[in-house]
Amino acid sequence: xxxxxxxxxxxxxxxxxxxxxxxxxxxxxxxxxxxxxxxxxxxxxxxxxxxxxxxxxxxxxxxxxxxxxxxxxxxxxxxxxxxxxxxxxxxxxxxxxxxxxxxxxxxxxxxxxxxxxxxxxxxxxxxxxxxxxxxxxxxxxxxxxxxxxxxxxxxxxxxxxxxxxxxxxxxxxxxxxxxxxxxxxxxxxxxxxxxxxxxxxxxxxxxxxxxxxxxxxxxxxxxxxxxxxxxxxxxxxxxxxxxxxxxxxxxxxxxxxxxxxxxxxxxxxxxxxxxxx
Amino acid sequence: xxxxxxxxxxxxxxxxxxxxxxxxxxxxxxxxxxxxxxxxxxxxxxxxxxxxxxxxxxxxxxxxxxxxxxxxxxxxxxxxxxxxxxxxxxxxxxxxxxxxxxxxxxxxxxxxxxxxxxxxxxxxxxxxxxxxxxxxxxxxxxxxxxxxxxxxxxxxxxxxxxxxxxxxxxxxxxxxxxxxxxxxxxxxxxxxxxxxxxxxxxxxxxxxxxxxxxxxxxxxxxxxxxxxxxxxxxxxxxxxxxxxxxxxxxxxxxxxxxxxxxxxxxxxxxxxxxxxx
Numbered sequence: 001x002x003x004x005x006x007x008x009x010x011x012x013x014x015x016x017x018x019x020x021x022x023x024x025x026x027x028x029x030x031x032x033x034x035x036x037x038x039x040x041x042x043x044x045x046x047x048x049x050x051x052x053x054x055x056x057x058x059x060x061x062x063x064x065x066x067x068x069x070x071x072x073x074x075x076x077x078x079x080x081x082x083x084x085x086x087x088x089x090x091x092x093x094x095x096x097x098x099x100x101x102x103x104x105x106x107x108x109x110x111x112x113x114x115x116x117x118x119x120x121x122x123x124x125x126x127x128x129x130x131x132x133x134x135x136x137x138x139x140x141x142x143x144x145x146x147x148x149x150x151x152x153x154x155x156x157x158x159x160x161x162x163x164x165x166x167x168x169x170x171x172x173x174x175x176x177x178x179x180x181x182x183x184x185x186x187x188x189x190x191x192x193x194x195x196x197x198x199x200x201x202x203x204x205x206x207x208x209x210x211x212x213x214x215x216x217x218x219x220x221x222x223x224x225x226x227x228x229x230x231x232x233x234x235x236x237x238x239x240x241x242x243x244x245x246x247x248x249x250x251x252x253x254x255x256x257x258x259x260x261x262x263x264x265x266x267x268x269x270x271x272x273x274x275x276x277x
Numbered sequence: 278x279x280x281x282x283x284x285x286x287x288x289x290x291x292x293x294x295x296x297x298x299x300x301x302x303x304x305x306x307x308x309x310x311x312x313x314x315x316x317x318x319x320x321x322x323x324x325x326x327x328x329x330x331x332x333x334x335x336x337x338x339x340x341x342x343x344x345x346x347x348x349x350x351x352x353x354x355x356x357x358x359x360x361x362x363x364x365x366x367x368x369x370x371x372x373x374x375x376x377x378x379x380x381x382x383x384x385x386x387x388x389x390x391x392x393x394x395x396x397x398x399x400x401x402x403x404x405x406x407x408x409x410x411x412x413x414x415x416x417x418x419x420x421x422x423x424x425x426x427x428x429x430x431x432x433x434x435x436x437x438x439x440x441x442x443x444x445x446x447x448x449x450x451x452x453x454x455x456x457x458x459x460x461x462x463x464x465x466x467x468x469x470x471x472x473x474x475x476x477x478x479x480x481x482x483x484x485x486x487x488x489x490x491x492x493x494x495x496x497x498x499x500x501x502x503x504x505x506x507x508x509x510x511x512x513x514x515x516x517x518x519x520x521x522x523x524x525x526x527x528x529x530x531x532x533x534x535x536x537x538x539x540x541x542x543x544x545x546x547x548x549x550x551x552x553x554x
Binding site: 009010011012013016062063065067068221223254255256258259260261263264267 | 287288290293339500531535536540541544
């Protein structure tokens with residue numbers, strides 16, 4: 001299905017497009033942005049960026065300052081919205097459930113199950129639509145994200161290792177089965193059976209050896225107000241030791257959970273991915 | 278008068294603060310952001326950024342991607358709001374007049390005159406408050422801005438040459454007496470006497486020799502939808518030739534009026550100022 005181009009901007013010598021397309025997985029229109037570096041011929045390696053709670057495709061696109069680095073590295077970036085949206089789509093008044101909080105899983109519980117299929121959306125529809133419409137190299141695809149989207153990047157990379165050559169995260173929810181955000185969302189979307197939750201828990205997947213030998217880069221702000229209760233990078237570190245993953249966890253003193261943290265290290269992440277794509 | 282710190286974030290090794298303070302000029306609380314690079318001792322040179330129509334202190338701060346470059350150059354950046362705001366402050370339903378559209382002049386016409394004193398605000402209250410609260414070197418101060426704020430940067434630098442060592446602009450309103458945005462705003466704020474308007478018209482000031490021998494850097498997107506009707510960089514160029522200013526006008530093909538344009542060249546501007554501060 002074709003994408004509809006909503007806006008285009010020249011930035012750092014490349015082209016940024018905001019697009020909309022119909023997703024089979026969610027049954028709704030979905031939006032994403034895509035940056036294609038300038039001066040390249042043929043397809044380019046690319047990164048999928050998954051955003052955090054409350055975000056749309058716009059937050060990373062306008063606030064991360066990523067395209068200077070992507071242009072230099074010759075890497076494209078695709079940044080989707082964080083959930084299906086619209087009047088016919090279920091929602092919740094809380095910021096951490098429903099629209100803006102898809103958690104990158106396929107919901108099986110009402111009222112979420114008809115549309116909240118964000119895992120299938122990313123790994124099937126988003127990739128297909130982006131690669132059909134833009135000159136992206138599907139053989140050199142990485143994934144990264146922030147907070148809920150850091151959880152998404154890690155779990156999608158671990159659950160679909162053939163799809164993603166490289167993975168990194170900013171302040172990810174390390175173990176959604178062991179924090180309030182994750183317990184609430186996985187309970188709502190997947191139901192009360194906690195065994196099903198474990199399949200979407202990065203720390204548990206890594207501890208079980210699903211990332212054995214795999215490099216993972218994680219930056220975490222030491223001044224992040226969600227660090228202790230929600231993010232728990234120490235669980236990732238313990239899991240990497242147990243499951244043999246090559247985790248590089250960088251604690252960044254005094255940085256918080258905002259895009260000011262992301263913009264400070266996004267250049268490092270893009271260069272790290274580019275060296276592996 | 279002291280500033281109240283509303284938020285602080287670590288970014289690119291420095292500290293970004295959002296602050297509020299009481300302005301004598303506007304008679305209202307005003308907000309600005311200030312980025313102080315890390316790893317410096319004593320005062321640092323700094324730039325004042327003036328934003329365009331509809332902006333607050335937040336647009337540049339979150340979208341320009343400027344602090345990577347400012348950190349590298351060891352330059353601080355102060356970014357104020359574009360007008361007084363609040364319930365007791367006059368406003369207009371149009372986006373290009375009233376709150377968010379102060380035009381960096383001191384209004385003398387009702388209903389604007391009690392609060393819309395943005396020239397005095399910037400050159401007196403903002404500078405005083407910022408330099409009192411933060412380690413800024415008042416002897417090494419530059420100014421730059423975008424669109425309405427590009428007009429503001431040019432005119433304030435020309436009207437107060439002793440205050441600003443360096444000046445540049447992105448897509449400035451070159452000659453407000455000769456474009457709809459400027460005619461509307463100057464008419465509303467200054468009244469029908471067009472002789473008073475001329476004192477706030479960068480192209481007319483430059484043509485009159487007020488920038489003789491002075492270096493000015495201007496970037497203008499060639500794909501900017503406001504280029505022909507509102508911005509008219511050719512008037513700046515003609516004025517510089519007439520008045521002997523050292524204008525570098527760079528037409529940037531296909532770039533538009535958005536922050537995607539600003540973020541693409543803000544590094545050039547910061548380096549250019551740093552070399553002159």
